Amino acid sequence: MSDIPIFIFWEDAMKAIIKTKPGPGNVELVDVPVPGIAETEVLIKVRAMGICGSDILIIDGDMDANVPIILGHEFSGEIVEKGSKVTHFSIGDRVASELSIQSCRWCVDCRRGDFHLCANRRAPGIHMNGVFTEYIALPEFSLHKIPDNISYEEGAVMEPAAVAAHGVLERALIQPEDFVVIIGPGTIGLLALQMVMHYGAKKVVVAGKENDMHLRLLTAQELGADRIINVDRENIEDIVFEMTDGRGADLVVDCAGTQSAIYEGIQVLKKHGRLCTMGMPGEIEIGIPWKKAIFRDMDLIFSYSSSASSWNIVRSMLERGAINVKPLITHRESFSNYQIVLDDATKGNVIKAILFHES
Ligand SMILES: [Zn+2]
Ligand SMILES: [Zn+2]
The missing domain is CATH 3.40.50.720 (NAD(P)-binding Rossmann-like Domain)
Structure with missing residues (x-):
């Protein structure tokens, strides 16, 4: 996924929640261009977004992020376009993504499958543009299909799981x-x-x-x-x-x-x-x-972040009902009302808050 410039008028625009500069606050809903995809990437229409404690740390200025940046890393969505070299996913697939969307794939950690430990790892919403938006371009290697028996909202909880x-x-x-x-x-x-x-x-x-x-x-x-x-x-x-x-x-x-x-x-x-x-x-x-x-x-x-294998475990546990994420989703708000859930999350009245797009 390439970083996209912001604060310009774009013909093919989408809404995004952006942290504009360091320090507490400085969060705005703005128009940004819909990203293009590389040959090995897919374009995902974001369906559900989860608000994480680390998003709040970044918003409050207590955790560094590469600002200006589109916030968010927990999400699920539907593939709407794919690059010519994408082989394992199809248009219409329901997916969520690991956070290690950039890693070198060659260091000893990557070759052990520990992409989350790669020195060159970059994660959405922290190092590069994140998921609190309408579309995101991601490499297919970071994706996991969400089980058929769970909703997009539940799929957005796969990452913390x-x-x-x-x-x-x-x-x-x-x-x-x-x-x-x-x-x-x-x-x-x-x-x-x-x-x-x-x-x-x-x-x-x-x-x-x-x-x-x-x-x-x-x-x-x-x-x-x-x-x-x-x-x-x-x-x-x-x-x-x-x-x-x-x-x-x-x-x-x-x-x-x-x-x-x-x-x-x-x-x-x-x-x-x-x-x-x-x-x-x-x-x-x-x-x-x-x-x-x-x-x-x-x-x-x-224990830091998640490994690719821990995603496989979660997918299996969700498929057979061994874990249930529904009771954890305590707040749902439409994307444009993001400020309501951010305020609630900051006060601690939330387990998992989910933002969704109206259409
Ligand atoms: Zn998280
Ligand atoms: Zn590496």
Whole structure:
């Protein structure tokens, strides 16, 4: 996909949500040209767009992006045009895309299939124009068909689902009978909950804060969490050690990326326990209770973004109903009303907000 110039009048124009310059705010809905496609690319009509925590970080100026830029990376859509060298996709296919839409394909990481770790990786909505628009040109190698049994809205949640799958299934390697604590009940935390339950966790506790109580933690409970914890009112250590007869948790999954989540996560782990972190801390550095971790032989596992294989897992789990993303879609707004969901998302009243085009 080539970067497209903006702020000019174009005959073949489309609407796009653009971050115009660094700092907090500076987001506008403007006309941009419909992109052309290269021989190996397809043109996708965007049908549904998901708003991610990292979009909010970029909008608030807490995460760098290559501005001016069309925001957004979570989406699904329909292929409406294809280049002459596209071989695996057809016009009319319903698709979503990995974030590694540019990677060198030749470094050791790429040749292992870890395109998300390539030094030359570029992702939409961060390094290059993103998906909060009407059409996007993407290389076919980054695409995945969305299962026939799910809607475009649900298809837009495949990307965060792949992040959760990479974390708990490929990095943390959930084991049968694991006692799991998930900290941070956002979209990825609630997907991780469903995945660890499906793949054999004995019990799952989901922890959040006071402002998670009325929506996110209740959803965790409805999805089958054995216990929800409001860490602003309850002592997570007391509860986890009581539930595990004093042993502690086998696995903590951090989906918050905060100092307190990492600290508490290590406090509640058993000896030989694993803490897998997928949380994005922005620019801050996080300290860990080193002595506690080393004296208990703990594993600290970092999990970044998603791999191509984690997308295959998600596609399979969605196809057979092993995960359900519908309860996570709490807000739907038409594209032109994007400001409403951005405001709600900033306040934390949202699990997953989806924007859609009227036609
Ligand atoms: Zn995302
Ligand atoms: Zn590479």
